[in-house]
Amino acid sequence: MPDQPNTAMPCQPPELAIIVPTYKEADTVAELARRLSIALDGIAWEIIFVDDDSPDGTAARVRELARRDARIRVIQRIGRRGLxxxxxxGMLATSAPFLAVMDGDLQHDESLLPTMLQTLRDEELDIVVGSRYVAGGGVGDWSDRRQSMSRFATRIGQRLIHAELQDPMSGFFMVRADVVQSCVRRLSGVGFKILLDIFSSAEQPLRFRELPFVFRQRHAGDSKLEQAVLWEYLLMLTQKVIGPVIPVRFIAFSLIGGLGVFVHMAVLWPILTLLGGGFLLGQAIATLVAMTSNFFLNNLLTYRDMRLRGRQLLWGWLTFVLACGVGALANVGIANYLFEQGDSGWFLSALAGILVGAVWNYAVTAVYTWKRPRSD
Structure with missing residues (x-):
């Protein structure tokens, strides 16, 4: 049985808060708390686990720890999802002047935290980053494919923030609380890369230093890395470029809708030219196939935190097709009305119809097809 965290009650407000986002990390939270207690001896600290309603009981496990150590806290989020x-x-739920962010899977080196804190105390810096890509750092046993994805995302990130940060994709860093509080309303909150979000949202260039660490193997559980991570990263970059006015889900929904046009044409063309089918039948088949592909792509990517599974897929598909069918009618009706008025021209009329149909499809399917994040 591993040693339990120090049970002494804190006698002063925390100087450092460690924010740990979790999902299905019930097997690691106790060990992480134990390691942090050892690494941060002599420092006034607290851990805030922010759990996305993990079905394995992560939040309940943290509550057990918190009953023995008041420095351990949990925020259990219901109906919300995302690192x-x-x-x-978590960062807004503490009074600590210094905030650290790290994963709950024990892959980040907790022994680096005191050095990060001392660096922020002693130097005029805003943020200290645990870096895998400076001398002394490393990515451990990552596969070549994962390393290539990381390098690609890193190059894009460096261009976005216009800073010589070697590891903008790091999920391990420490920042002054006032830096976060000054830019929090500009953060997108999308995806997995909160460090990049903070750098790109700050009004002034952030003063930073990178300290090396080697990425460790997982202690327990499964890796959360998947293809959708890169998709969410690209969405976050898009959100930062165009601003917060347009919801990021609508951006994703619209991009997939654009892909649906190519699917539609790819189905319609062989029906007309190779099979000799009639246009009306071909158009109907192509429309249904495009709607179906859009549904599954949105279920996989746009609404991955609300992903429908099993029997719910059939109901979701039916509501999606019905909503998009009405949206298509609205598209045609609006476009035809504007065209007949004679002021807009065919292009603007068609564009207005497309926009109305897209907004309708997005709004209705958000309410009836995907309702809330799933817990499994």
């Missing part, structure tokens, strides 16, 4: 937004909630 970046979890980090933001």
């Amino acid at each position: 970046s937004s979890a980090c933001i909630e």
Whole structure:
């Protein structure tokens, strides 16, 4: 049985808060708390686990720890999902002047935290980053594919923030609380890369230093890395470029809708040219196939935190097709009305119809097809 965290009650407000977003990390939270207690001896600290309603009982496990150590806290989020937004909630839930963010899977080196804190205390810096890509750092046993994805995302991130940060994709860093509080309303809260979000949202260039660490193997559980991570990263970059006015889900929904046009044409063309089918039948088949592909792509990517599974897929598909069918009618009706008025021209009329149909499809399917994050 591993040693339990120090049970002494804190006698002063925390100087450092460690924010740990979790999902299905019930097997690691006790060990992480134990390691942090050892690493941060002599420092006034607290851990805030922000759990996205894990079905394995992660939040309940943290509550057990918190009953023995008041420095351990948990925020259990119901109906919300996402690493970046979890980090933001955790960072706003503490009075500590210094905030650290790290994963709950024991892959980040907790022994680096005292050095990060001392560096922020002693130097005029805003943020200290645990870096895998400076001398002395490393990515451990990552596969070549994962390393290539990380390098690609890193190059894009460096261009976005216009800073010589070697590891903008790091999920391990420490920041002054006032830096986060000054830019929190500009954070997108999208995806997994909260560090990049903070750098790109700050009004002034952040003063930073990178300290090396080697990424460790997982202690327990499964890796959360998947193809959708890169998709969410690209969405977050898009959100930062165009601003917060347009919801990021609508951006994703619209991009997939654009892909649906190519699917539609790819189905319609062989029906007309190779099979000799009639246009009306071909158009109907192509429309249904495009709607179906859009549904599954949105279920996988746009609404991955609300992903429908099993029998719910059939109901979701039916509501999606019905909503998009009405949206298509609205598209045609609006476009035809504007065209007949004679002021807009065919292009603007068609564009207005497309926009109305897209907004309708997005709004209705958000209410009836995907309702809330799933817990499994």
